[in-house]
Amino acid sequence: MTPDVVVIGAGPAGSVAAATLARRGRAVLLVDGADFPREKVCGCCLSARGVATLESLGLHDLVASGSSLETVTLGVGRRTWSLAFPGSRVLSRGVLDQALLDHARRCGTVFRPRCRGTVTTEGEVVLRTTDGTERLRPAIVLVADGLGGRALRNHPEFAWRKARGARFGAGVITAADAPGPPPGELEMLVDPDGYLGVVRLPDGRLDLAAALDVSGAQTHGGPGPLAAHILRRFGRDALAREIDTSTWHGTPVLTRRRTVAHANIACLGDAAGYVEPFTGEGMTWAMQSAVSLANLAETAVESGSMTPWIAAHRRLTRRDRRRCRMVSLAMRHPRIVGPALALMTNLPILRRHLSTVASGDGLTTMPSSSEHAHAGS
Numbered sequence: 001m002t003p004d005v006v007v008i009g010a011g012p013a014g015s016v017a018a019a020t021l022a023r024r025g026r027a028v029l030l031v032d033g034a035d036f037p038r039e040k041v042c043g044c045c046l047s048a049r050g051v052a053t054l055e056s057l058g059l060h061d062l063v064a065s066g067s068s069l070e071t072v073t074l075g076v077g078r079r080t081w082s083l084a085f086p087g088s089r090v091l092s093r094g095v096l097d098q099a100l101l102d103h104a105r106r107c108g109t110v111f112r113p114r115c116r117g118t119v120t121t122e123g124e125v126v127l128r129t130t131d132g133t134e135r136l137r138p139a140i141v142l143v144a145d146g147l148g149g150r151a152l153r154n155h156p157e158f159a160w161r162k163a164r165g166a167r168f169g170a171g172v173i174t175a176a177d178a179p180g181p182p183p184g185e186l187e188m189l190v191d192p193d194g195y196l197g198v199v200r201l202p203d204g205r206l207d208l209a210a211a212l213d214v215s216g217a218q219t220h221g222g223p224g225p226l227a228a229h230i231l232r233r234f235g236r237d238a239l240a241r242e243i244d245t246s247t248w249h250g251t252p253v254l255t256r257r258r259t260v261a262h263a264n265i266a267c268l269g270d271a272a273g274y275v276e277p278f279t280g281e282g283m284t285w286a287m288q289s290a291v292s293l294a295n296l297a298e299t300a301v302e303s304g305s306m307t308p309w310i311a312a313h314r315r316l317t318r319r320d321r322r323r324c325r326m327v328s329l330a331m332r333h334p335r336i337v338g339p340a341l342a343l344m345t346n347l348p349i350l351r352r353h354l355s356t357v358a359s360g361d362g363l364t365t366m367p368s369s370s371e372h373a374h375a376g377s
């Protein structure tokens, strides 16, 4: 039987959209090219708004299985600041994405792993597995295939517009005994060639995720050596040695946009456009927009038109993305941002403003006694 909706990509965006539609009685087929569980390049920090979204889906056990994030150590220029970060949780993508997928299936979604979807110019969904090819013509197609997805490669109306000088993402997960921050602390280290987040996952492994300049990575010999260079600048030599020889996974360039809907096709999550991940909200945006899109898609199953999503998506994401773009751009100039941060964190009113701008969640700074000049170069 042809489903009402085919969702391509079972990351947070695809699974949450599929779950929401299936729970309302729509026949949903969710496909992913990967097998689950799978890790992916990500800072693994879920903002307080993302936590609230998981709770609204009834996933309290999943939230409890994460570790709470208490502080962010922000290294800029020659200094580090310790900022309180209440409400966020750390969850590995292996655990989070599997749990969201399980939730979608419990809600009635049919899931096919190791199945790649593409959309033809005629609006057909072509599904490819090792067993063969199937063609479907659902009422609605939701494309949640992330930054690297090529499900819409035949559709010029969905061509990406990539920002000039955009950075790419890279990441690695270490063994559990790697030297690094304790549970509950995220280290964000900012260098002119990019920035690196380091956080301990609930199982003790360290997650490292970075947004890096293409030219900086080329100069240093790849994302691993550039990340090691950033760690050494901030005196994290032991961790730098640990990851020097690790195999890093990369993403395509990050900051990009595209048309998010045409005819009966709509994009969501990273597939609907992305800005650099400095404020760590991509998963939250993906899940929140999935719920909104599902509301819209539910009625669009009858009309077959997803174009109202263009305005709705703009309304939903404009403010957050502008704020994130602003913070990311500022962090490209650590020599200017460092002194500005020093000034802001010394003035309580500005300190509060800085916190809200950085997180969107009302992040607050800890007492200034935790601020210290960093000994690194």
Ligand SMILES: Cc1cc2nc3c(=O)[nH]c(=O)nc-3n(C[C@H](O)[C@H](O)[C@H](O)COP(=O)(O)OP(=O)(O)OC[C@H]3O[C@@H](n4cnc5c(N)ncnc54)[C@H](O)[C@@H]3O)c2cc1C
Pocket: 008, 009, 010, 011, 012, 013, 014, 031, 032, 033, 034, 040, 041, 042, 043, 044, 045, 046, 047, 050, 115, 116, 117, 118, 144, 145, 146, 147, 148, 149, 150, 151, 169, 170, 171, 209, 210, 211, 251, 254, 268, 269, 270, 271, 277, 280, 281, 282, 283, 284, 286
């Ligand atoms: C360096 C870095 C650090 C980050 N840190 C954070 C952070 O700390 N907190 C946060 O909230 N966000 C963070 N993000 C952003 C976050 O990872 C993404 O925003 C989030 O994963 C988006 O979810 P998604 O469901 O849209 O896409 P994805 O999670 O990328 O899922 C897409 C899925 O589609 C599948 N797929 C692709 N093509 C096809 C196809 N043709 N057919 C079938 N399946 C397909 C893939 O296998 C994948 O499973 C970070 C990103 C980067 C790059």
